[in-house]
Amino acid sequence: MSSDPHDSSGLGDLGSKGQVSSSLGSLGQSARKKKLNQTRGLLIGVGALMILLNVFDIVQIPDFVKKGMPAALVNLVYLIDGGFICLGAIFIVLGLLIHAHPVPVTILALVLFVGWYFITGLLLPLMFVQGIILKIIVVVALAKAIQTAVAYQKEEQEAARAAEMGI
Amino acid sequence: MSQIGSHHDEVDPRAAFENWLEDVPADPSTMVCCWRCAKTVSNAKGICPFCRASLSPARNLLPDAATAHPEATAVIRLIGVFAVLLLTSVVFGLLIRFGFSTEVTYKQQLKYMLGVEGVDTVLVLFAYFWLRPASPVSAPPTVRNGAWVTAFPLLAVLLGVNFAFHAFLRWFAQLPLPPSEAAEMSKTAWLTLLAVCIQPALIEELFFRRVALDTLHPVMGMHAAVLVSAVMFGMAHIGTPLSIPVLMLLGVALGYARLASNGLVLPTLMHFFHNLAVLGFEFCR
Numbered sequence: 001m002s003s004d005p006h007d008s009s010g011l012g013d014l015g016s017k018g019q020v021s022s023s024l025g026s027l028g029q030s031a032r033k034k035k036l037n038q039t040r041g042l043l044i045g046v047g048a049l050m051i052l053l054n055v056f057d058i059v060q061i062p063d064f065v066k067k068g069m070p071a072a073l074v075n076l077v078y079l080i081d082g083g084f085i086c087l088g089a090i091f092i093v094l095g096l097l098i099h100a101h102p103v104p105v106t107i108l109a110l111v112l113f114v115g116w117y118f119i120t121g122l123l124l125p126l127m128f129v130q131g132i133i134l135k136i137i138v139v140v141a142l143a144k145a146i147q148t149a150v151a152y153q154k155e156e157q158e159a160a161r162a163a164e165m166g167i
Numbered sequence: 168m169s170q171i172g173s174h175h176d177e178v179d180p181r182a183a184f185e186n187w188l189e190d191v192p193a194d195p196s197t198m199v200c201c202w203r204c205a206k207t208v209s210n211a212k213g214i215c216p217f218c219r220a221s222l223s224p225a226r227n228l229l230p231d232a233a234t235a236h237p238e239a240t241a242v243i244r245l246i247g248v249f250a251v252l253l254l255t256s257v258v259f260g261l262l263i264r265f266g267f268s269t270e271v272t273y274k275q276q277l278k279y280m281l282g283v284e285g286v287d288t289v290l291v292l293f294a295y296f297w298l299r300p301a302s303p304v305s306a307p308p309t310v311r312n313g314a315w316v317t318a319f320p321l322l323a324v325l326l327g328v329n330f331a332f333h334a335f336l337r338w339f340a341q342l343p344l345p346p347s348e349a350a351e352m353s354k355t356a357w358l359t360l361l362a363v364c365i366q367p368a369l370i371e372e373l374f375f376r377r378v379a380l381d382t383l384h385p386v387m388g389m390h391a392a393v394l395v396s397a398v399m400f401g402m403a404h405i406g407t408p409l410s411i412p413v414l415m416l417l418g419v420a421l422g423y424a425r426l427a428s429n430g431l432v433l434p435t436l437m438h439f440f441h442n443l444a445v446l447g448f449e450f451c452r
Contacts, residue, residue, distance in 0.1 A: 115402030
């Protein structure tokens with residue numbers, strides 16, 4: 001293959017594998033960054049929704065009390081809803097941190113989401129099936145995000161190593 | 168004049184293909200990895216010249232295949248096993264709540280608990296042999312000795328935090344203490360010890376501090392792996408959701424105990440004595 005820079009066919013460029021692989025690498029990394037951006041949006045969306053739904057629940061508690069909800073349950077409901085609001089805030093923070101620490105954030109997000117799903121199912125069995133399709137989509141998206149995050153991190157580490165070695 | 172349909176006018180497909188390929192300037196910025204045949208090709212024409220797959224921007228990704236990153240696959244499998252463990256706990260919890268027409272006795276609860284723990288034991292052993300986590304991290308001797316010296320005072324502090332946290336929860340939510348089951352516990356002492364202290368210490372430590380920690384450690388730093396495994400440990404106690412925050416704290420301590428002592432013996436002992444202390448408190452109040 002020609003390595004002549006004036007080769008108009010450009011086929012000579014195929015001979016410089018480092019150039020091609022680094023272009024491929026940056027192309028792949030930009031695609032992964034885009035995927036991580038989507039995951040960030042997903043985490044912030046899930047967190048915001050969790051906060052909104054539980055704030056709505058808390059706001060309705062006085063009405064439940066008027067309808068005869070036992071006083072002992074009121075504080076318990078405040079505690080549980082407060083816990084889920086904190087969880088929603090954690091999801092938002094994880095979304096904001098995804099580019100800094102992609103792998104721990106995506107794994108932690110999936111663990112928390114799966115845990116939240118089973119906890120709400122135990123408290124209210126109907127929650128197992130409510131919104132199941134959306135929950136499955138979130139789980140699958142986070143699982144794919146873990147693969148992307150691991151690949152992204154590996155590429156970053158290899159690029160940093162190559163930069164250190166002066167390649 | 169050429170005749171339409173004459174074989175002299177037939178174009179050799181292979182030659183046309185190669186001409187088409189040569190026609191394309193192989194500009195590195197247009198080179199992509201075909202999502203179907205995984206060959207490096209130019210995206211200038213939008214179609215892979217080898218397998219004719221469409222190279223639209225959505226497909227224009229380097230495949231992050233499971234084979235390229237087995238650590239990611241191992242993590243996803245770990246979370247899958249974790250989800251199944253949670254499911255067994257949920258099934259047990261729902262059975263206790265809805266499966267009995269009369270109030271469940273302590274002995275019945277204990278039997279169900281042992282049944283669920285039997286299933287969990289099988290799952291954890293399956294996960295251990297399936298995931299085959301990487302070799303444990305080795306800590307220097309000074310750290311190992313220091314871990315044994317500081318572990319049990321730290322455990323005493325954690326127990327204090329645990330009791331204080333639950334006392335605060337009971338005060339805030341105005342929850343009464345459940346009736347004492349000391350008499351029932353005495354009758355089933357060994358089963359209670361097995362269900363509350365021995366099995367959790369052995370199997371939970373094997374899963375969270377060996378399988379989980381060593382599966383997570385290759386893909387993230389040591390501290391992040393301890394944190395994530397501690398979150399998993401807390402979430403696994405799904406039957407007592409209000410206790411999850413303090414159990415995550417315990418999980419962090421057990422994770423560092425595992426790394427610092429370079430083995431499972433120290434965190435297992437810590438877990439055993441922690442549960443024994445909680446059982447003792449339930450027995451004595």
